[in-house]
Amino acid sequence: MPNPTAAMLVIGDEILSGRTRDSNMHFLAQEFTRTGVDLREVRFVADDPDAIVAALNDLRASHDTVVTSGGIGPTHDDITADCVARAFGVGIDVREDARAILQAHYDRQGNQMNEARLRMARIPDGATLIDNPVSAAPGFTLGNVHVMAGVPAVFQAMVATVLPTLKGGEPLLSQTLRIERGEGDIAGPLGALAAEFGDLQFGSYPFQKNGVYGANVVVRGTDGARIDAAMTRLSRLMDE
């Protein structure tokens, strides 16, 4: 059985404006590879309700699981929860259990609940909450969509909560052979080998650094013995 597929939707202008570098995509990609979920697509969209809703509906229809990151805080640009409700065609309002979690957190901190903070208790109808051990404000799961925070420490904690609930497949294993020859030299035999080992994926990632050029050939699959066999063949081919 093929591994389940997933997509990620990163919401907000922070990365699109070049202000910061992505870290959540990279973290999730590694976690999914480890647990046998096939991350097929990632989209970064701006804080634009129409773009967010369209992307949500597109991705949740074409993948087993969707993870979103960003836009669930208390400020005016945090519109993810409302967009998820719109995408699913359900209502959204402050929910008592979410409000209680926030209230307890602010009580411990000696902070006051206010209108902005209460926004973080707005949960689409039918969703279940995702625990936030870092800063209390919960994420939520609706259908196959898991809505998480953008702050990396919170995102990572939420991924740790949700990951065991996903039906993972077999972990995707990989081995890499670094070849200091032009891709054009190795492409022919590599393509033939990839065709022969049709159950594995062969990626060729060229590099060029300090005058040395070549490619990292990565062989991926779920069967370690098959990967070993392919790597043995690959090494021999590259010595010819």
Added chain:
Amino acid sequence: MPNPTAAMLVIGDEILSGRTRDSNMHFLAQEFTRTGVDLREVRFVADDPDAIVAALNDLRASHDTVVTSGGIGPTHDDITADCVARAFGVGIDVREDARAILQAHYDRQGNQMNEARLRMARIPDGATLIDNPVSAAPGFTLGNVHVMAGVPAVFQAMVATVLPTLKGGEPLLSQTLRIERGEGDIAGPLGALAAEFGDLQFGSYPFQKNGVYGANVVVRGTDGARIDAAMTRLSRLMDE
């Protein structure tokens, strides 16, 4: 007049598998911000022809400019050029000018042309070539789609070639105020200020590090004087 919009399509399994971290998206986002092109969306898709074609057609219809990265080398997993031809409904074949560029490069290197290398001279009908000063194999432009290599050094060189040909708008300026208070405290006044300065964008990016929490509030726009005015008001609000 609003700045022109752009989208980016990153093709390949390398980042989706968690093997490497993105750098081309980050580079392009910074270049576009500097030159007044509004990067609205970025998609990462796997080496899957149907997914690539669908993303290309979606993005080129909804943005002024599309930049792709990856999948134009000589190996079996390099399928971008064929996918672009399919998306545009045009033919694709080895083109003489592209072949001549490659041949001259291999002659200089003392390498042989072969079937795999010749794949890199396959250019969709009607495209114009994008120079590759690093490793010769050209990118190409078809309609509003600019097809570039995934190797960062080559990608950056191709961006440098194409960027001056794009109709940029006014550079997007920004100023950041670091506020060591919870977002929930500042969200109210921040939202009111954002509504008042409707010509600017206000982003709030929370952080949590070594027990300190707060938010970086970023004010963006094309009018430096307006941003100054907003920042002055913001600073005063945050001192209250």
